Amino acid sequence: MRRRIDAMAERLVAVPGIHAVALGGSRARGTHRPDSDWDLGLYYRGALDLAALSALAQEVQGSPVEVAGPGGWGPWVNGGAWLRVDGTPVDWILRDLDRVEAVWSDCRQGRYEVGVQPGHPLGFWSPAYPGEVALGHVLADTRDELTGLRAETLDYPEPLRKALADAAWEADFSVVSARKSAPSGDRLHVSLCLSRAFGILAQSLHAHHRTWCLNEKGALAAAAALPDTPAGFAERAGEALRGLDAAAVETAGEVVNDVRAVLTGTSA
Numbered sequence: 001m002r003r004r005i006d007a008m009a010e011r012l013v014a015v016p017g018i019h020a021v022a023l024g025g026s027r028a029r030g031t032h033r034p035d036s037d038w039d040l041g042l043y044y045r046g047a048l049d050l051a052a053l054s055a056l057a058q059e060v061q062g063s064p065v066e067v068a069g070p071g072g073w074g075p076w077v078n079g080g081a082w083l084r085v086d087g088t089p090v091d092w093i094l095r096d097l098d099r100v101e102a103v104w105s106d107c108r109q110g111r112y113e114v115g116v117q118p119g120h121p122l123g124f125w126s127p128a129y130p131g132e133v134a135l136g137h138v139l140a141d142t143r144d145e146l147t148g149l150r151a152e153t154l155d156y157p158e159p160l161r162k163a164l165a166d167a168a169w170e171a172d173f174s175v176v177s178a179r180k181s182a183p184s185g186d187r188l189h190v191s192l193c194l195s196r197a198f199g200i201l202a203q204s205l206h207a208h209h210r211t212w213c214l215n216e217k218g219a220l221a222a223a224a225a226l227p228d229t230p231a232g233f234a235e236r237a238g239e240a241l242r243g244l245d246a247a248a249v250e251t252a253g254e255v256v257n258d259v260r261a262v263l264t265g266t267s268a
Contacts, residue, residue, distance in 0.1 A: 001038070001085075001086075001088060005023065005038055005040070005090070005139070006139060008021075008060060008085075008090075009021040009023075009040065009139035010140050011056060012040070012053075012056070012140065013141075013142050015048075015052045015053050015056060016047075016052060017045065017046060017047055017048035017049055018042050018053075019043055019044060019097055019141070019142050019143060019145055019146070020043040020138060020140060020142065020143075020145060020147075021040055021041065021042055021138075021140045022040070022041040022043065022133070022136035022139060022146060023038070023039070023040060023041075023136055023137040023139055024039040024041050024093070024132050024135070024137075025037060025038075025039030026039075027039065028135055028136045028137050029135055037089040037090065037091050038089070039091045040090065040091065040092050040093065040139070041093050041136060042080065042092055042093065042094050042095065043095045043096075043100070043145075043146055044070075044094060044095070044096065045096075045098055046098075048069065048070060048094070050069045053081075054067040057081050057083060057092070060083060060085060060090075061084060061085060065081050065082075065083055066081065067080070067081040067092075068081065068094075069094075070094060070096065073118065073119075074116075074117045074119075075115055075116070075117060076115050076117040076120070076124035076126075077093065077094075077117055077118070077119065077120075078093075078094035078095060079094040080093040080094045095129070095132075097145065097146070099129070100129045100130070100133065100149070101149065103126045103127070103129045103130065104129065104130040104133075104149065104153065106126070107126070107127050107130055107157055107159075107160045108157045108160070109157075110157070110159030110160055110163040111163070112126045112127050112160065112163060112164070113126045114126070120215060120216065121195070121216065122195065122196055122199035124215075125203060125213070125215075127160060127164070127212065127213075128212075128214045128215060130149075130153040130212075131153070131212030131213070131214050132214060133146065133150050134150060134212055136150070138150060156207075156211070156212070160207065161207045161208065161210055163207075164203055164204055164207030165204050165207050166204075167200055167203065167204055168201060168204040168260050170200050171198070171200040171201050171204075171256045171259070171260075172197075172253075172257075172260070174193040174194070174196045174197040174200070175193065175194070175197050175249060175252050175253045175256055177189075178190045178193035179246075179249045181193070182244075182245055182248070182249045183246060187244045190244045190248070190249065191244055194240055194248070194249070195241065197252060197256060198220060198240075198255070199216055199219065201255070201259045202216075202219040202220055202222070202223040203219075204259065204263055205223040205229055205263075206219075206222070206223060206226070208226075208262070208263055209226050209227065211226065220233075220234050220238075221234055228262050229262065230255065230258035230259055230261075230262060233255065233258075233259070236252075236254070237252070239251055240252040
């Protein structure tokens with residue numbers, strides 16, 4: 001299958017507008033299962049020949065494929081297509097290279113944003129763009145632009161590390177909000193508050209160790225495996241998310257305090 005993916009990447013960069021293709025996801029990180037998807041980032045500039053891309057998708061799959069153009073899947077996951085090649089899922093994900101470079105410039109100065117995006121219940125954290133580049137494998141690159149960018153992103157910016165570590169204050173704020181709703185049994189609001197709190201902590205812990213965190217999937221377990229993460233971090237978070245009552249909120253508050261102590265260097 002890898003040979004087919006490599007050949008596919010070369011054909012993709014022949015589509016007008018596409019400059020580079022990178023392998024991402026679990027297969028790039030070496031954490032995949034035999035049935036894992038093949039995630040391909042399609043990096044484009046300017047106008048993208050959607051008709052040519054759709055024709056290639058249909059040829060590769062052997063049947064019609066719906067290809068979402070830029071913006072078709074939301075403001076951050078630009079668009080793409082879900083294919084099956086010989087029964088294997090292959091995902092094409094569009095990435096606007098101009099925007100990726102702009103976000104990287106912001107990250108180097110400690111600026112980031114969290115946007116609303118379908119499929120990302122805790123929001124799309126903009127540092128995911130350079131993180132994808134850093135953790136991905138460049139398969140085809142017509143002008144070595146993505147290759148050069150990847151070399152830059154291997155050096156995690158200190159201003160971004162500090163900004164994301166400092167973001168942990170919002171986890172405490174979310175727990176305070178949950179504490180107000182728990183007595184009335186408002187489980188939806190409590191669950192959303194606590195989920196956001198733990199998601200922020202995962203981002204902050206990754207940043208503390210200059211490690212890219214791309215999205216919510218697997219983030220809790222990955223954060224728990226980092227050095228100095230408080231004991232029982234994932235287990236206590238899971239307990240709080242199952243309980244969603246006043247006791248659960250207090251458990252979440254303890255987790256937040258323990259993580260913030262690690263981030264500030266005041267843990268025992």
